[in-house]
Structure formats: structure tokens, C-alpha cells
Amino acid sequence: MVVNIRKLPDKPYIMPGNAACPGCPETMGLRYVKMALGDNVVLVIPAGCSSVIQGIAPRSGINFPILNIVFAAAASAASGMKAAFEQQGKDVHVVVWAGDGGTGDIGFQALSGAAERDEDIIYICVDNEAYMNTGIQRSSLTPYGAWTTTTWTGKKEHKKNVPAILISHGVKYVATASVGYPADFIEKLQRASKIRGFRYIHLLAPCPIGWRFDPGLTAKVAQLAVQTGLFPLYEYINGVFRLSPIARRYKDPKKRVPVTEYLKLQGRYKHLLNKPEEIRKIEEYIENTWRLIEALEKTFTEEGGRGEQVFRAL
């Protein structure tokens, strides 16, 4: 299944004149969600930038039916909503659109609970690697060395690997995506929409304000994160794992873009550009990430080409 850009629906899924900052990755991502899933979508949004982007009542900047809910309850509210739709006999995609704080920190117990119960919802984590809406505070998904207002000498810990945690839950579908590759993200959403059960997509969303880069480079930074090997794109469907076609070539360390290309674009890494030992730590993190990917590939092998059949059928 290949996405044809010209055949994607052309409707105002994000209303122009919303309250998002220029170059916002979240509004980009929200457009792709509706391009992929159609009009039959209800969003559940915990606190975050997406609740602000909607703007001031009585107007809303996002052209979706939305339930705004507290941080800790996004996945449980979506579970209840799906149950209510099922009781009414309606087939609606309930999508949680949560930030990295609402996924990895505050909303984690609700997420883990919903994943364990295998609720029939799509959970999308929009990972902008800090609490951007409240003023760039560190979250557990902030990467090593990044400046935030609460880690002003650079964070000392590495990023939490939430997609791997979700694979350990044994859910039906886990994928990583990047706003720099919309066709890949749309394809993954379309594939996820055909599966029943808990589906999780981790979407990398570079925030120009919090990451301190030019707003015009949102797509470029999102692509570089994949090209440097920092953020591998992969899919896991019901026991079968595969790297996405775009990310496959970066399995070879020689084909990866040097990580400094990615770091030097962002002001949040400005303090460690002339510290080779810090950059070495980030390179080690990339090596460890790919070691885990190789282990996952080996564990969830595609016996006799069964894997390709799984992907082709969806």
C-alpha cells in the first residue's frame, strides 16, 4: 500500500487561523490523522499544546470532534468512549492525541492499563521531548544533553523508550513515525485502522520553540532525526516486527548522517557542540538503540516470509 499525495482528501482538517505557533508539528500531524482515517474519528486530548491550539470558545481551530480531558485520564476516557460507541452500534475510531508528558509521565498508568486490557483505541504520542505548553520543562522523554528550563546544563539521563515498553505489553500494533515523513505516517495509520485492539503510534514532533530552531526547519529536523539513526522508524504487528522502508538503509552505520548535523541545527544542544565526550554519549545511545532494534528483529522473526504477508494483507 503506497500513499498517493494527489489522492489524499483536501479538506480543512486544521482550520486556518488557529492558535498554534508558526511551524507547529502538532497541526501537521493532526492533518495527517484525518487524511488517513477519514471523518469517522473522535479525538481525546489531555492537557498540552493541542488543547491550546483549539483557540478561544466558541470557535475551535481543530476540525475534529474533541473531548478535552485531564492528563492522567486520556487512555481511560478513550476506553469508556469506545465502549459507549460500541453499545450504540457505531463504528468510530477513538484516537488519543497525547504529548510525551501525557504519555510517558503523567498518563502512563492509564496508558498501561488500557494496553493491558487491549482496548480498541488508537493511542498517538506526539513526542516533542519536553513539556512545551507550560514552558519547556524536562519530561522522561527528553533526550540526553538537551537544554530545558529545568535542565539548563543539559539533561543527564537518556530518553525513555516508550514504544519498546508498549511492545512488552503485547499489544496488537506499535509503530514509530515522524512528521518529516507524512506518507509513512499516513500509511501506518491506515494499517492501524484495519486492526482491532490497542494500537500505539509514537510520532516524533520537533517543536521549533522548545528545541530552539528556525520554524521553517520543522520537517527537516524531523527527517534528520531518522537519518542520523536517533529515531528509527519501525512497525510491530501482532508478533511480527519490521523496519519501515525509509529507515532500513540507516541500519548500516556508514549510511547514517553524522549526529552533529542534527544537533547543530538546534539551540537546545548549543552547549555541547564543542564537547566531543558528550557527543560520544549520544552516539553510544544511537548504537544501543540499534542493538535493541536488531534484537527485536531477531526475536519477532518473519518465519518463511509470514511477516511480509501480514503487512501486505493490511
Added chain:
Amino acid sequence: MARIEPAETLFLAPLSRPAPGSAGRTGTWRVVKPVVDLDKCTGCMLCWLYCPENTILKTGEGKVRIDYEYCKGCGVCANVCPFHAIEMVVEG
């Protein structure tokens, strides 16, 4: 089981409806504006796909035009255009 009709709940819940300009005329935020060179534009629609604001509109001739009333001038379109057909011009 008693069902609550949607009409009854409408006045209880604070509801917003999707409409353009929920944060005002955001075109006034702009410091640089994108200008499309229609001779270089091939209509690949990458700018339309990447635009975070939905302010790049498809024209009938398979090309694009920009809604300057709401365009915030982020410059994502100029950076993704493979033919360099979009130029960011200083406003004013």
C-alpha cells in the same frame, strides 16, 4: 436503560465549533511571507502536504496559492519544495 438525548446535554457542555480564525487573523503574525513562482511550480503538492496551517490551497490548474490572511509565515513550505519555487520575502 434511560438514554440522555444529545439535545439535552448540549446546553450543559461548553462546546466550540470548528471555524477559521479561532486565534484571530494570524496573517498579522508574519514577518516573512512565502511567494510562489508558478513557472517553477510543478504541482507536486509537497508544500500543501507539509503546511501546518492549511493555508496552502490547491488551484484548479494543479498549482498552489497561499491564503495570506491566515499564513503565519513559518517557511516550512519553502524548505520542503524540491524545485525551490517558494521564496520567503520580508514583509512590508
